[in-house]
Amino acid sequence: MNSLFRAGKQVLQASGRAFSAAANPDRKVVVLGAAGGIGQPLSLLMKISPYVSELALYDIAGTPGVAADVGHINSKAKVKGYAGEENLGEALKGADLVIIPAGVPRKPGMTRDDLFKINAGIVKGLTKAIGEHCPGALINMISNPVNSTVPIAAETLKKLGVYNPSKLFGVTTLDVVRARTFYAEKKNLNVADVDVPVVGGHAGVTILPLFSQATPSVDLTPEEVDQLTKRTQDGGTEVVQAKAGKGSATLSMAYAGALFADACLRGLNGEANVFEYSYVESDVTELPFFSSKIKLGSEGVEEIYGLGELNDYEKAGVKAMIPELSSSIEKGIKFANEA
Template identity: 35%
Template sequence: MDKKVTVVGAGNVGATAAQRLVEKALCDVVLVDIVEGVPQGKALDLTQAAAIEKHDAKIIGTNSYEETADSDVVIITAGIPRKPGMSRDDLISTNAGIMKNVTTQVAKYSPNAVLIIVSNPLDAMCHVAFETSGFPKNRVIGMAGVLDSARFRAFIAMELNVSIENTHAFVLGGHGDTMVPLPRYSTVSGIPITELISPERIDALVDRTANGGAEIVAFLKTGSAFYAPASSAVEMTKAILYDKKQILPCAAYLQGEYGINDLFIGVPVKLGKGGVEEIIEIKLTDDEMARLKKSAAAVEELKAVLAKLK
């Protein structure tokens, strides 16, 4: 195929993203992981599935970056999950080191790629990738808003017993409990959900969305969500590879938009072959803006932790 995507990290999110990319026949894929044998084995398994899934996309598993050269998009999922007894600062420190090493290699072999960051804490890892790669801001994007909006859409569809295809939703802000779901801009076949759902139920859906990841972790006990995060990264990748000019909520680097400077924050953006081609500024109420600023302050705290690590 004429399009190539690298997925760094062959864990649940990375491997599922690789699977969806090839089975949608969007591109050839290189799956990279530091654990010898894991990316090779998963790539071989997916290659054997191709005969049944009926696609000709190629997938390669490797422990090095040479075969990733000239990728159009690189999805970075590498990093460790937060473990019992580990502070947020510990998680940032460890994953920042991983992100720096990965991004250095990616930038070396694919200097024109668009980076989609999935690793947590997401907003902080976007800053590490941005500063390490030296890429322009439009080519470093965080996957958060697409996932959070998908969760909101799912809960809206469940609440109203309607097709999820009829739902649209926007969730802005940082990826965490300070995210900002926007019911006014969330619709079912163009009808704002504020016309269809009571304020009390909307508040419940908003709260469930903000805690969507934690709810899954509580069920799984020893893992976290990966199907929806992988789908979200693939949705963004498709928009970039095929220059779809799709409006999606993503973590983008703001320089004055929404009154926020020098931070990666989830906002509506136009995604095309250049990555973020436009940041869409929508009108927010005073309350919505206050919540967005609160979310930005939380990201600023993460950025301050990164500064201490230098």
């Protein structure tokens, strides 16, 4: 049992290092949408993170049960569940990191615009509460469409006068996780040794894995590159189809969200050389938000890196994504600024 417990902790270490019992600073993490399909497994993973001392779980309903369940796990984080809008402020007080998987998945008969309006409204309200109750916290945005919800959060925080671009992140880690997995499977590589940069955004054609910069470097035919790129872009659809319309990517998203959250906490704690990929305010391209490699530090984003040397296929991929990403950003900004 003890070895399984240790293994669970190790799985959260993005660097692949074994769990260390060394003391870490006290950190409060809040999960908004903790009773949902992503929120529940994410809450479990944050409970076993060595970097979390206090875990607040919030949702409209059901959260006390989730908190009671994960609270029985023998790891150091103290857990409390909060249900209902009247308890949102209390859940957020003193937070170092807020993770937002809240929202609804797309259901049969629901248009993308229907989905946008629901989730955008949820994100706007939650971000307002963050700005009022824990304005200095790092925000990890998982709620889709990330390409729009991050701009919504930025505009909402600007209205409150508390926006800090170094502390707002769109979580695109699942795209990286998928690209690494698919690349390793295709070439029979040890996935623990694989890295694949993924840039752009977090939907369809805006997701661009840079296989020319993958490590370890192996030869890929143009057909293999195209197949791997499209599989990475369509990873969410692959899961929806496999679940026969009864769900979306919840478990892999929770895992990716926990990886990124742990990286943020390691940066806050002063660990050197913490690198991830994330959708942040950026001047890497002409767009105001873009996902690329970042360095995390004690104040959030410490450095944003460029795209490196792109081949012709990748240059075409960047060019193709710009109109769609631009439109998504503008849609988010417009929504946030509506009364």
